[in-house]
Amino acid sequence: MKTLEDRFGSLAHSLLCDRRGSRVWKITTGSEAMALKANVPASGNARDKALELEQENRCLLRLGEAGAIDQGYRIDSGRSDDGHWLAVRWIDGVPLWRAFSLARGPEGDRPSVRPWLLGIARTWAQRLARLHAVGWAHADVQPTNALVVRTGITGVIDYALACGPDPTDRLPYRGALTHTTAPEIADAVLSTDDGTHIQAAPSADIWSLGASLFWCWTGHRPVLYEDDAERRGKLRAITQGHLLDLNAVRPWFFPEFERLITSCMNVDPAARPTAAELAEAR
Template sequence: MRTLEDRFGPLTYDLLSDRRGSRAWKIRTGSGTMALKANDPGSGNARDKTVELEQENRYLRRLGEVGAIDQGYRIDSGRWDDGHWLAVRWIDGVPLWRALSDTRGPEGDRPSVRPWMLGIARTWAQRLARLHAVGWAHADVQPTNALVTRAGTTEIIDYALACGPDPTERLPYRGALTHTTAPEIADAVLSTDDGTHIQAAPSADVWGLGASLFWCWTGHRPVRYEDDAKREDKLRAVAQGHSLDLNAVRPWPFPEFEMLIASCMNADPAARPTAAELAETC
């Protein structure tokens, strides 16, 4: 905090999360608000989280340089006695699950809701298309990494696992959240050892987008497996295509949105639309 105070002056902060080896705060200063992430030195995977934060810092620099994200998103980064910290611009939005909470029931079908939901999908696809255009995949497309603003637009956060054109000098990518993992990624994780890097493609991001919309609109994870199943069994269900029938779990009919989700979750990566194509059709 001292480094940020030296740069921005007096600040206040609130702890937002403390889980899986990392902590996040909302930082308020006289010149603006930011999000601060740092590794938890007391966790069992503190070293990996330190490397992951350093990795995200490098990626944000590169993505800003090539115009895939706003260069002003990354604010500062550095080392501290017990690891690494990263400060980024605060995005005033709510995670997708919360944003779509009112749509998960018959009463959610209102005249204003349908264009709003399509706008969420369209702007999310636009953000991903910028990454894909320069050879990157976000590789962790899931509801908590998509923030919906009051204007109904989607902003992407958390680039720590992103896959760029150069797969060297990085932690091996082994998939992200199982519930939104594309089948081809699940299959690759199951068929390789833990030290093998899996290069996520843009088409896997598109699957994650569709799976996230499925999950947050219906309230059901898109693939059928037990909550207490081992990760390997969950990945096997994903790889084998054990997806739920959207028609059976949708809260109300929305043909255009259903077609969008179905196209994103095509089992064949080559048959999925690109993020740019999605942005044009939403």
């Protein structure tokens, strides 16, 4: 943290997450707040996590240069004796699952909640549309990477797996969170070896957007499989279309939101709406 102290002066920090070989802190200074990510040197996958952080830093630089994200989002990055660290601007929101807690119950069926839910979906799509317009996919669209602020605007975080027009100079992409994996990505993972890079397309982000909204609104993952099933079995269930019926698990009747979700989760990538279309839908 010395580099950040040299740049910003005195700072306070609190550890938010320590798992899977990486740690995340909230850093506060006199003028701003940021998230600091670093690999855990003693973990078994320390090298892989350091490479992921280096990759995310490169992605943020390129996305900023392309105008796909605010250039001020990335604050700084560097190496230490222990690996790699990355500091980004703090987004003061709550993860999608928590944000949807009221909407998951029948008490969520109220006039104020409906436009709020649609606004979350549209502003999330707006963030993705900026990436898609310059040939990128976020490639890790899931509930924990969407932060909802009080006004119902969605912020997007974690660009470590983002896929750009140039697939060289990167770790192979092999999908992200299984529960929101698009069928075409699942099929590619199952049909290729672990070292093969899968180029995620914007349409895969749209499936993941719909799956995330399905999951957080209904309280049910959209694909049917056992919790203890191995990943390949879950991916096969996705490719085979073993989906829950949204009509059977929705907490209350909301036709506009249901149509948005089901259109995003069309099995045909070409038939899904674009992020720009979702952002403009009324």
